[in-house]
Amino acid sequence: MRTGSAQPPVRAAAAPRTGPVPHEPVAPRRVPGSWAERLAPFVLIAPTALVILALRLYPLLLGVNFSFTGDGERNGTAVGLDNYRELIGDPLFRTALSNVGLLVALLPIAVAIPGLLATFIYLRVPGHRLYRSVYFFPAVLSPVIIGAIFNLLLAFDGPLNAVLGGLGISPVDWLGDPDIAIFAVVGVHVWATFGMALVVFLAGFATLDPALLDAARVDGASLPRVIWHVIIPSLARTIQFVFVTTMIGMLTSMFGLLFVMTSGGPEGSTYLPEYYIWTQQGQMNRPALASAASTVLFVIMLVVGLLQVTLLQRAGKDD
Structure with missing residues (x-):
């Protein structure tokens, strides 16, 4: 017969830990880089x-300073x-x-042409691979060769x-009429150089999200609406870049065509600042006057470029 109640078994007390107590992981403290690491970016860009x-x-x-000096007897x-x-007179x-x-007024046309062609190539119209090669081909030709070819094509x-x-249309004196010659030269320049802008636009299209175009197609948007509401806003920065570089090219890279096709004529109607600068420096031996004209050209490009970028940025924000 059991005289007492059963006692529950007694558990042995856990032995105290003698090792290090675990703790929450702490993010490593950021140690400022050494002076060499901070200086590295400046060292890399220093050569350029x-x-x-x-x-x-x-x-x-130096050119701006030289423009305030005289020529000939007043040299220096x-x-x-x-x-x-x-210059003003x-x-x-x-x-x-x-x-x-x-x-500047024709600049939007010069930018729109490669932009539209790049759009058609991006949309893979039939023969787009051939068009890409053909459109870029004039960009590798010398302006002298292009000018000589178009002198033959545009002769009376x-x-x-x-x-x-x-x-049944009367012949046109493309390079001999003062009212037409400048348009002929500018048209040849656009044809000869839009291949580079085309490449830039195609690079911009590589960053375009195809889902945007698919959504526009699903919504039944026409091609003009897709271009205006999808492609142009998505390529705003590319368009800004092409605008500025095309303007610089039109103001500073037409000397070869002018020299071969019109030599500034007829009646000086195709003169541009760069051709005027060459005339004063190379033919009239007036380097100070040429420096003044160069300074004016630089200011014009700077002002027009800033205005274009500002207008395009505002247009992008409005959209």
């Missing part, structure tokens, strides 16, 4: 900065704003400035007027 400073900015400052002496006053320079205004008795004559 020095080249730009030595070959771009320093000559630019300060003349203030005399060179700029002479020179009919050829005023014609060159008016042609700059014409180029050339093939183009022969075609027009076959259609």
Whole structure:
């Protein structure tokens, strides 16, 4: 017979831990980089900065300073704003400035042409691979060769007027009429250089989200609406870049075509600032006046470029 209640078994007390107590992981404290790490980016960009400073900015400052000196008997002496006053009174320079205004007005067309062609290539129209090669081909040709070819094509008795004559249209003096010659030269320049802008646009299309185009197609948007509401806003920065580079090319890279096709004629109607600068420097031996014209051209490109970027940015925000 059991006289007492059963006692529960007694558990042995856990032995105390003698090792290190675990704790929550702590993020490593960021240690500031050494002075060499902080200096590394500046060291990497230093060669390029020095080249730009030595070959771009320093000559630019020298040219601006030289524009306030005289030519001929007053060579090296300060003349203030005399060179700029002479530029304002020179009919050829005023014609060159008016042609700059014409180029700026035609700039949207020069940008729209490669933009539309790049759009068609991106949408893979039939033969798009062939078109890509054909459109870029003129960009590798020398301006002298292009000018010589179009001198033959645009001659008064050339093939183009022969075609027009076959259609019952009177021949046009493309390079001899003062009201037409500048448009002919600009058209040739656009044809010869839009291949580079085409490549830039195609690179911009590589960043375009295809889902946006698919959504627009599902919604039944027409091609003009897709271009206006999808492609242009998505490529806003690419368009800004092409606008600025095309403008710079039109103002500073047409000398070869002008020299071969018109030599500034007829009656000075195709003068541009760069051709005027070459004439004053190379033929008239007036480097100070040429420096003043170069300074004016630089200011024009800077102002027009900033205005274009500002307008395009505002247009992008409005969209």
